[in-house]
Amino acid sequence: MIVFASLLAGLVFGLGLIVSGMANPAKVLGFLDVAGTWDPSLAFVMGGAIAVGMVAFAVAGRRTASLLGAEMRLPSARHIDRRLVAGSVLFGIGWGIAGFCPGPGLVSLGMGEVKALVFVAAMLAGMGAFEFFERRNRLTVPHAA
Amino acid sequence: MSIDWNHFTPLAALAGGVLIGISAAMFALLNGRIAGISGVLGGLLRPTKGDMAWRIAFVLGLVGAPLVYVLFAALPKPQIDASYGALILAGLLVGIGTRYGSGCTSGHGVCGLSRLSPRSLVATAAFMGAGFVTVFVTRHLLGL
Numbered sequence: 212m213i214v215f216a217s218l219l220a221g222l223v224f225g226l227g228l229i230v231s232g233m234a235n236p237a238k239v240l241g242f243l244d245v246a247g248t249w250d251p252s253l254a255f256v257m258g259g260a261i262a263v264g265m266v267a268f269a270v271a272g273r274r275t276a277s278l279l280g281a282e283m284r285l286p287s288a289r290h291i292d293r294r295l296v297a298g299s300v301l302f303g304i305g306w307g308i309a310g311f312c313p314g315p316g317l318v319s320l321g322m323g324e325v326k327a328l329v330f331v332a333a334m335l336a337g338m339g340a341f342e343f344f345e346r347r348n349r350l351t352v353p354h355a356a
Numbered sequence: 357m358s359i360d361w362n363h364f365t366p367l368a369a370l371a372g373g374v375l376i377g378i379s380a381a382m383f384a385l386l387n388g389r390i391a392g393i394s395g396v397l398g399g400l401l402r403p404t405k406g407d408m409a410w411r412i413a414f415v416l417g418l419v420g421a422p423l424v425y426v427l428f429a430a431l432p433k434p435q436i437d438a439s440y441g442a443l444i445l446a447g448l449l450v451g452i453g454t455r456y457g458s459g460c461t462s463g464h465g466v467c468g469l470s471r472l473s474p475r476s477l478v479a480t481a482a483f484m485g486a487g488f489v490t491v492f493v494t495r496h497l498l499g500l
Binding site: 212213214215216217218219220221222223224225226227228229230231232233234235236237238240241243244245246247248249250251252253254255256257258259260261262263264265266267268270271272274276277278279281282283284285286288289290291294295296297298299300301302303304305306307308309310311312313314315316317318319320321322324326327329330331332333334335336337338339340341342 | 357358359360363364365366368369370371372373374375376377378379380381382383384385386387388389390391393394397398401402409410411413414415416417418419420421422423424425431432433434435436437438440442443444445446447448449450451452453454455456457458459460461462464465466467469470471472473474475478479480482483484485486487488489490491492494495496
């Protein structure tokens, strides 16, 4: 059931990205270009998603198990550190270069776009590099948190 | 700043946003997890027994969404202006950055802000700010 729910959630997410126009990098860049002619659409996507999300997370936060009986694994971290900010800045630079973040990259890949395939392959390589450095850190600094 | 009225699509944006919110709601309430796309993908590169099937299913749903959309309406063609070199650089930065920053537009932007998480607010401000500056530099300073 969890696997089926995940497939359905991925599908609905992808449909939302297509309907909202966010699977199109040119439209995302139109939002990020505040100094040019600005397309505020992305803010409306966030607004619609957050309005629904706030209700859902208010309910989810009070539960000890999911509706399908899975363990609740919502994040509890509260610290704001250099990793969070520097990582997010790097992500934002990459986002601004091509107009792709992870979801739209995957959806455009499903549309058969060769350029999306190149982006997704590079993104996976970047994630792989992160895993490599994390693993090496853990081996050389065994007591690091 | 002037509004690009030719491309601004508030109703479609809002409708698509609600779908994304429903997906995040399903994920939280049914699976007990955050629908963070970079986190779901990244976990596939750190294989753990019993933790792979739902991740693969979520990614398949995302990639398969266009195949379902096309049953109801004509699929819009994405406009990808970036060169192959730029796409590789962008992909590497997005991959490394989202993993170090523990999230992307979905995990921090949608789910985190919905949860009123201060961490996600900082992360979202950081990646949006960096996105604004990057587009300003590439389009208006470098004229790319």
